[in-house]
Amino acid sequence: MTTAVVTGLGVVAPNGLGTEDFWKATLDGRDGIGQITRFDPAPYAAKRAGEVLDFDSSEHISVRLLPQTDISTRFALAAADWALVDAEVKPSAHIDYDMSVVTSNAFGGFEFTHRELRKLWSKGPEHVSVYESFAWFYAVNTGQISIRHGMRGPSKALVAEQAGGLDAIGHARRTIRQGVGLVVTGGVDSALDPWGWAAQLSGGRVSATAYQPFDVNASGYIPGEGGAILVVEELAAARRRGTGQVYGAITGYASTFDPAPGSSRPPALRRAIELALADAGLTPTQVDVVFADAAGDSALDLQEAEALSAVFGPSGVPVTAPKALTGRLYSGGGPLDVVAALLSIRDSVIPATANVDEVPADYRIDLVRGEPRYQTVSHALVLARGKWGFNAAIVISALGD
Incomplete structure (x- = not known):
């Protein structure tokens, strides 16, 4: 039986950039939830979110790519880079069709597309970015990671709200079992612009006070942004290339x-x-x-x-x-x-x-x-x-x- 293992991790989270920073924050109980800073939340019923505050896109994304990407795609590209480095994978040393990308996205490029819609309404269609044609799309993270690293194997984008990220990892394991040697997988999301925030509040499950799962006073959840990207490999292939670590196996x-x-x-x-x-x-x-x-x-x-x-x-x-x-x-x-x-x-x-x-x-x-x-x-x-x-x-x- 083919064994799919995780050899690299990349994390962009509200309480930590990078795997070890996130993990230390998690064990220490360091909270990443606070008052929204990306826009003025005063008119809204809920005002707190899990924001990623210390992420500088220019440190991770080229000047050429910045105008083409939503913040969620920038998160995904940075996390994928970190995961590949963590796994000690150099994509150029692999066959392009033996590497795939499977990610999930629930919102698409919300902030990007809403900015372009404001231009359409206030200035006219000639001011809308040509990159609106793809920067909003649910599959854009899969596509941009694939392009960045030359990964041409069978790739997918899945949409299933909170469940989608696990579905992506499950599909990555299926892709490994079908003979692909390496899959970059996971999911990130961000919708912390005014329109995106209003859309989340309309669902009726966002708490105006606190996120207290399984508590007698549970009143809903607090939304956040970010996520994680993983490198998944077939175990024998990972060992042949001499990987220095295997975090664990996806067994079910x-x-x-x-x-x-x-x-x-x-x-x-x-x-x-x-x-x-x-x-x-x-x-x-x-x-x-x-x-x-x-x-x-x-x-x-x-x-x-x-x-x-x-x-x-x-x-x-x-x-x-x-x-x-x-x-x-x-x-x-x-x-x-x-x-x-x-x-x-x-x-x-x-x-x-x-x-x-x-x-x-x-x-x-x-x-x-x-x-x-x-x-x-x-x-x-x-x-x-x-x-x-x-x-x-x-x-x-x-x-x-």
Whole structure:
């Protein structure tokens, strides 16, 4: 059986630029959520977000490329560069058709396209950038990474809101199994301009106060921006090229879709979990930690808690949601949790969930709070749910287990 392993990580997160900075912030409980600074949030009901504050696009993107790209694409290009460096991969040393790119994006180039629409309305069509033809598009991150590194293998772009990033990684594993040697994969998102912010608030799940997943006072989530890009390789190919590290293997993946509202059928998250575990060849007792979707909405949190209790038993597995420190990053959220899961395996530690004071007793979950929990982690389950019914689950395992 072909084994897909992760050999490189690149992170752009509200609480850390680069993998190790993000990881230290996560273990230390350093919050990346604050008052919005990119525009004046005073007229809006919610005013806090997980912004990436210290990212200087000019340090990562050429002068020629800057006018062509939205901030989300700049995040993706920088994270991909960091992941390739981390994996010690030089794309020029590989066959171009043996390298693929599979990313996810939930918003496209929101900030870019809204700026161009303002030009259209206020100045006229002759002032709209020619790059509007592609900079807004959901597939632009896949395309720009592919062009930048000469990766011409079969590539994809997936759209499934918060679940999309895990779907991208699952598809990357499928691409490896189909014979491609290396895939750059993951997801990033950003929609922190006034129009993008209004669009997020219209969904009705954004909290005006705090992001407290699984808490008795949960009132919604705080949006964020950023995400993670990973290098995934076939294990034998990675060893042949002499890779110095393997963070872990992608051993299980599944996606499901919820029934229509009002249906008598249950939500499909539990089935996604069970299918992913079956794909990995694991029993529930072998899972050491679950990185939860953690919607921050009391009804959705209860749904997830019930699915976890049904599969693992009441408080049967440690559960964590480090995204409480970054906000929900849409397509970037799942890949960032996968990074955290891989580092949990590496360092034998489960990060704590911030901002949670009291978990309702009927949730029956063992939520890691307060301080990180130090223990061996061999298998981690990562979950993500997207609005309108998307569910995705990935199992990450220590190599050799």
